[in-house]
Each structure stands twice: as C-alpha cells, then as structure tokens.
Amino acid sequence: MEVEIKNEYLRQLYQRVEKRDPDQPEFLQAVGEVLQSLAPVADRRPDLVDCGVFDRIVEPERLIQFRVPWVDDCGKVQVDRGFRVQFNSAIGPYKGGLRFHPSVNASIIKFLGFEQTFKNSLTGLPMGGGKGGSDFDPKGKSDAEVMRFCQSFMTELAKHIGPDTDVPAGDIGVGAREIGYLFGQYKRLQNCFSGVLTGKGLTYGGSLGRTQATGYGLLYFLREMLDAMKGEDIAGKRIVISGSGNVAIYACEKAQQLGAKVVAMSDSAGYIYDEHGIDLEAVKQIKEVERGRIKLYADRVPGSRYVEGCRNIWTLPCDIALPCATQNELDVDSAKALIANGVLAVCEGANMPSTPEAAQALQQAGVLFAPGKASNAGGVSVSGLEMSQNSMRYAWTFEEVDQKLEEIMKGIFHAAYQAAEQYGAPGDLIAGANIAGFLKVAESMKAQGIAY
Ligand code: NDP
Ligand code: 2IT
Numbered sequence: 001m002e003v004e005i006k007n008e009y010l011r012q013l014y015q016r017v018e019k020r021d022p023d024q025p026e027f028l029q030a031v032g033e034v035l036q037s038l039a040p041v042a043d044r045r046p047d048l049v050d051c052g053v054f055d056r057i058v059e060p061e062r063l064i065q066f067r068v069p070w071v072d073d074c075g076k077v078q079v080d081r082g083f084r085v086q087f088n089s090a091i092g093p094y095k096g097g098l099r100f101h102p103s104v105n106a107s108i109i110k111f112l113g114f115e116q117t118f119k120n121s122l123t124g125l126p127m128g129g130g131k132g133g134s135d136f137d138p139k140g141k142s143d144a145e146v147m148r149f150c151q152s153f154m155t156e157l158a159k160h161i162g163p164d165t166d167v168p169a170g171d172i173g174v175g176a177r178e179i180g181y182l183f184g185q186y187k188r189l190q191n192c193f194s195g196v197l198t199g200k201g202l203t204y205g206g207s208l209g210r211t212q213a214t215g216y217g218l219l220y221f222l223r224e225m226l227d228a229m230k231g232e233d234i235a236g237k238r239i240v241i242s243g244s245g246n247v248a249i250y251a252c253e254k255a256q257q258l259g260a261k262v263v264a265m266s267d268s269a270g271y272i273y274d275e276h277g278i279d280l281e282a283v284k285q286i287k288e289v290e291r292g293r294i295k296l297y298a299d300r301v302p303g304s305r306y307v308e309g310c311r312n313i314w315t316l317p318c319d320i321a322l323p324c325a326t327q328n329e330l331d332v333d334s335a336k337a338l339i340a341n342g343v344l345a346v347c348e349g350a351n352m353p354s355t356p357e358a359a360q361a362l363q364q365a366g367v368l369f370a371p372g373k374a375s376n377a378g379g380v381s382v383s384g385l386e387m388s389q390n391s392m393r394y395a396w397t398f399e400e401v402d403q404k405l406e407e408i409m410k411g412i413f414h415a416a417y418q419a420a421e422q423y424g425a426p427g428d429l430i431a432g433a434n435i436a437g438f439l440k441v442a443e444s445m446k447a448q449g450i451a452y
C-alpha cells in the first residue's frame with residue numbers, strides 16, 4: 001500500500017527513512033503507519049518539528065548485534081545472531097521483550113522496538129522502548145540446549161542492560177523457562193539479584209498475573225471498546241483467536257470467563273475448529289506442558305477438526321477476531337472474509353498482525369479496530385508493575401495486579417479514543433493510539449534537549 005502522509009515535512013522524513021533502510025520492510029511499515037497518524041500533530045506543533053522530535057523518534061538510540069555461540073547436544077558448535085534495540089529512553093529505562101524465532105532480523109527487532117516506545121507510553125508507566133531477540137529456533141531443542149543458548153545470549157546482553165537501564169522480558173519463543181535461564185546467568189555474571197528481567201518465576205521476584213496479562217488485558221480493552229463505541233457486551237459473542245501461545249491462551253481464558261464462545265485457535269501449521277467452544281485445558285496441556293502442535297487437539301477432543309494452513313482461520317464466521325500470533329498474519333483477503341461474515345470487532349493481541357491494507361479495509365467497513373500497541377499493552381503494563389514490586393521488595397496479590405491491569409487498559413482505550421477526537425479522526429483508534437503514545441514521548445524529548 002502506498003504510504004499517504006498528509007504533511008510535507010513528515011512525507012520527506014518517511015522518504016529519508018526509506019532511503020536509509022530500504023531492506024527493512026517491517027520497520028518501514030510501522031514507521032509509515034505512525035507518521036501517517038502524526039500529520040495533524042506536525043501541523044499543530046511546529047515546536048516539536050523545530051526540535052527534531054519526529055526525525056529523532058524514528059531512529060533508535062542504539063542497535064546492538066552480537067554473535068551467540070553455543071554447543072548442541074551432539075557436541076556441535078552452533079552460532080546464532082543476537083539483537084537488542086534500545087529505541088527510546090525519553091520516559092524511562094528501555095523496556096520490551098526478547099523474541100527467539102528463526103525469522104528474527106534487524107527489521108523485525110526495529111519495528112517491535114519502535115512500536116514498543118508508543119505502547120509503553122500509553123500504559124502511563126515510566127518505561128522507554130526496547131526489544132531484542134535472536135534467530136535461534138527453540139522448536140525441537142532440549143531444555144539443556146535452550147539453557148546453554150540462553151546463557152551464551154545473556155553473557156553478551158548483560159553488558160548492555162540493567163534494572164535502571166534496560167529491562168527485557170518475553171515475547172515469541174521466550175517464556176518462563178527462558179527468562180529463568182537468562183536471569184540465572186545475569187545474576188551469576190553481575191553478582192547482583194535485581195529486577196533486570198520481567199516475567200520471572202513467582203518464587204524469585206515475578207509478579208502474579210504477568211503470565212495472564214497480555215491476554216486478559218486484551219479482553220479488558222475489547223470490553224471497554226465494545227461498550228463505549230457500540231454499547232455491546234462480550235457475553236454470547238463468537239470469537240476466533242489465532243495463535244496458541246501465551247497471548248492466545250489467556251485471551252481465550254478471559255473471553256470464556258466473560259461468557260464468549262471461542263471456536264478456533266491456531267499455530268503456524270494450521271488451525272483447530274471446535275463448534276462446542278475450545279476446551280482450553282486441552283490446549284494448555286498440549287502447548288504449555290507438552291510443547292506440542294495444535295493439531296493434537298483434534299485427535300483428543302471429539303467433535304473438533306484440524307485444518308492445515310493457518311491463514312484460512314479468518315474465513316470462519318465470527319463476531320470478534322483476535323489475531324494473537326505474529327506480524328502481518330491478517331491480510332486484506334482475510335479482512336474481506338471477516339467483513340463478509342459480519343465481524344463486529346478486530347482487536348490485535350499480536351504486534352502489527354494486520355497488514356495496512358487489512359486495517360484500512362476493516363476501518364472503512366465500520367468494523368471496530370484496536371491496534372496492538374494499545375490493545376496488547378497489558379503484558380508490558382504488568383511488567384511495569386513487576387518492576388515496581390521488585391523496587392519495593394514487595395508482592396501484590398493477583399487481585400491487586402489484575403485490578404490495576406484493568407484500570408490501565410481502560411485508560412489506554414480512553415486516551416486513544418480522546419486523542420482521535422481531538423486530532424480530527426473520531427473513532428480511529430490507530431490514529432488515536434499513535435498520537436497519544438507519541439505526545440508524552442515527544443514532550444519528554446523536547447524537555448530533555450537534543451542529547452539523543
Ligand atoms: P508464543 O511464542 O507464546 O506463541 C506464539 C504463537 O504464534 C504460537 O502459536 C506460534 O505458532 C504462532 N506463530 C509464531 N510465529 C508465527 C508465524 N510466523 N506464522 C503463524 N503463526 C505464528 O508468543 P506470544 O503469545 O507471547 O506472542 C504472540 C504475539 O503477541 C507476538 O506478536 C508478540 O509480539 C505479541 N505480544 C506478546 C506479549 C507477551 O507478553 N508475551 C505482549 C504483547 C504482545 P508456532 O508454535 O507454530 O510457531
Ligand atoms: O510486545 C510486548 O509488549 C511484549 N512482548 C512484552 C514486553 C514486556 O516488557 O513485558
């Protein structure tokens with residue numbers, strides 16, 4: 001899709017970014033979308049143009065790339081590539097997850113770090129934007145291999161992070177097991193027990209509710225959006241969820257608690273369809289305990305079926321679609337299928353799961369559309385709460401954390417909704433989230449001078 005930026009200065013800026021990083025399509029996609037939204041801000045705020053905030057915000061403060069050598073179970077040396085992007089520290093220490101997936105490269109890490117900057121700003125908590133990861137593929141690796149990889153990865157990463165500098169967490173392929181190995185290695189290297197990572201186990205400084213936070217937060221956002229914009233409720237709705245990882249599982253759990261019927265989930269190979277409503281315990285057993293494929297579900301749960309190929313999941317009729325797998329998983333054809341089937345809302349659990357064409361088609365068809373940087377901010381919000389608890393040397397109850405999460409998600413919805421109204425795009429939560437997230441970071445960058 002042509003990026004149409006209705007402000008000459010931002011249009012030229014986008015061209016410079018394109019020229020600088022022509023081989024980074026995901027990064028360009030994320031920057032293009034944000035600059036499109038920011039045109040009315042640039043029109044009204046010449047002061048931010050004058051201090052170069054727009055030019056500075058699209059360039060990471062630092063991008064670290066490193067070699068990660070490790071020895072596999074056969075005694076063979078493997079070499080993967082590690083990354084950490086420290087995108088923006090205007091409002092707090094860099095904060096954002098680590099992704100272990102073979103597709104990881106500089107473009108993907110930069111798009112994620114860029115998005116994280118605005119997301120973290122929207123939470124209202126003091127966290128800057130960062131992201132990292134590796135092209136290491138955890139699939140099929142033994143626990144011992146994952147541990148050796150994590151130890152090697154952290155041996156380099158430890159030089160660049162710290163509880164007041166940069167606080168990584170999980171993302172695709174990085175969950176409690178990996179965070180444990182990474183934390184253990186950091187502690188050993190620094191001789192320091194600190195809140196340098198979030199998503200830690202509950203016995204050594206983790207927060208109750210962090211595992212559930214992104215999925216639960218997604219549903220709290222959805223509930224607020226449905227109520228405020230359509231006067232609708234989640235109870236009784238038919239929901240399709242892509243993915244079957246951390247975000248998808250806890251989105252499903254909260255959707256079911258709120259009375260919805262989840263009829264499908266997926267992994268990168270295919271999807272399962274269960275007209276009786278997904279049996280979440282069966283999914284948890286397969287994915288969390290056995291680390292198996294979603295296909296197994298159809299073998300175990302009578303009345304369900306497995307369909308090869310994950311993309312066609314969006315052709316299933318539903319009221320609400322929750323893409324919770326990965327970037328660009330919902331394209332314009334998927335959007336058209338959802339629209340034809342009368343979808344009411346699409347709420348992004350993953351980061352940038354909808355292509356720009358898909359998002360535009362959904363919005364133009366009057367479908368409620370929640371962009372990931374707003375609707376999936378629950379995970380990093382509870383990470384922020386984990387940092388607070390670590391600093392206090394204290395732990396809140398699950399109920400206390402969950403209540404704060406719900407308040408934060410409601411606050412994010414209203415901040416995005418109001419910013420969209422104020423900047424002439426009523427109902428457009430993409431524009432609203434980008435503008436609201438941007439303004440706090442921009443004011444902070446202006447106040448702190450041109451150091452970065
Ligand atoms: P997990 O690793 O737990 O699960 C990822 C899920 O997505 C798996 O079902 C996986 O299938 C599927 N998936 C991954 N890559 C692809 C692909 N290329 N095509 C199709 N399916 C794919 O990750 P999370 O649940 O943590 O993350 C999911 C999304 O949510 C990501 O976009 C992440 O950035 C985002 N997110 C995560 C947060 C968190 O706290 N964890 C917070 C906010 C956003 P398979 O097993 O076959 O690979
Ligand atoms: O995309 C995300 O917000 C995350 N993967 C969570 C980041 C975090 O620091 O908890």
